[in-house]
Amino acid sequence: MNAIKIAVVLGILVASTTLIPVAQAGIATSTVDQNGTKIGFNANNGSASKIGTFDFNFPSGLAGLGFTEARIRLSVQLPPEAFGDLAPQIVFAKLGETNLDQALITGDAIRTDIRISYNLFPSGLGIVEKQTDFINLTGAQNLALSAILASDPSSRLDAWLVSDTLTAITVPASGEFLDLSGPFPIAVVTRYNSTLDLKFVPEPSTSIAFTGLSLWLLRGARSWSRDRNKKSAKIKG
């Protein structure tokens, strides 16, 4: 009887694991034009500059994915005091949020630990392109990020560069410089884009479920083995 029970459970498990699409670890990448919009932040003591609206394509959907790390590349002008605790941070927000103070309270935006420091190479009093390393996302940041992405049918999010105290931060959509080589001065334009990378793995809850099932199966197998030993001992006795 036990052998039949175990065989049925095994059959169900094997069938379920083959039918459920298993999420794989990977990196989702999105490159978009920089936006350049700047709004007040932290009750207008600081500023928030919109980097852009990033869109991600997850072929198997967001279900079962956990976001563990993120990094960003952007062109920015920062003041020299923007380092350490004053270095502005990246905030992920739902599309179209224009009041980040409120969005951070309601959970429509999440502040990450990704900081863009003046000292991050290359530094200078001008527009420079900076690329961060992958920075860990906490469990709460992961959940909020998943919720933000899930709120848009195309898995899009707005990324902002925020500072609680600094206002002289510019994330320009384009930058011009003056060309004085000709008879009359002319302005030469450069357009900027930014890249956001999100590192993801199968969600921990999925792993826990599979571990639990494995343990249950192991327990069943041991119990079956014990019963069989008892039966064989009785027969011998």
Added chain:
Amino acid sequence: MLRFVRSVSTSIIASLFLVLSTSTIATADIIKEFTQQSGVAEDFGLRRAVYLGRLFNGVDGGPFRRMDSMYAIVTLAQATNVQLFAGDGNSNFDSAFSQGKMIDTGIRVTNSNQTDTQVVFVPGNPSNTPPFKIGVPAGVAIHDSLAANNRLDFWLVGITNSGFTVPSSVSGNVANFFIQFDRSTAVPEPASILLAGSGLVALLARRRLGRSS
């Protein structure tokens, strides 16, 4: 009576002639230069000042008395009505301003598109726009500063904590600013004043002479 009127009118015409002749003697020239923007900002709570840089090193006052008009081309972002100052001082704007060393040119700079770092031409491109007219007191003060120091320092100034930015480079390209002054002798010079004064003295003398006769 007729003689008196004639003498008065003769004196007025003579004075006018003298004044007009001195104004036609007035000369003008153009000085222009560009250099890389410094981008160093100061904000001590009164205002936010960004140092642009120093131009016209070694240029003397010459026979000129004032700056008549100017063009300014600067690269900046997220600016609204930012003031352009010229004068003497490459650091601590507040101190230089309080000592009267910084002169408001009258130029105000605003980005037409607040999402971009732009090259802003004030009042427009020199190839097709008349220059910005500088007020007489400011024009005289700027020229006096140039004559005294043989150089001019330029600053962009906004309200404290204003978030405008002034780059020194734009993605590896040097961010320059450009200034052009049209300067002239169109302010009454000592010689002109003497000539006009002598005309008036002649007028008064003739009038007195007329009365006595």
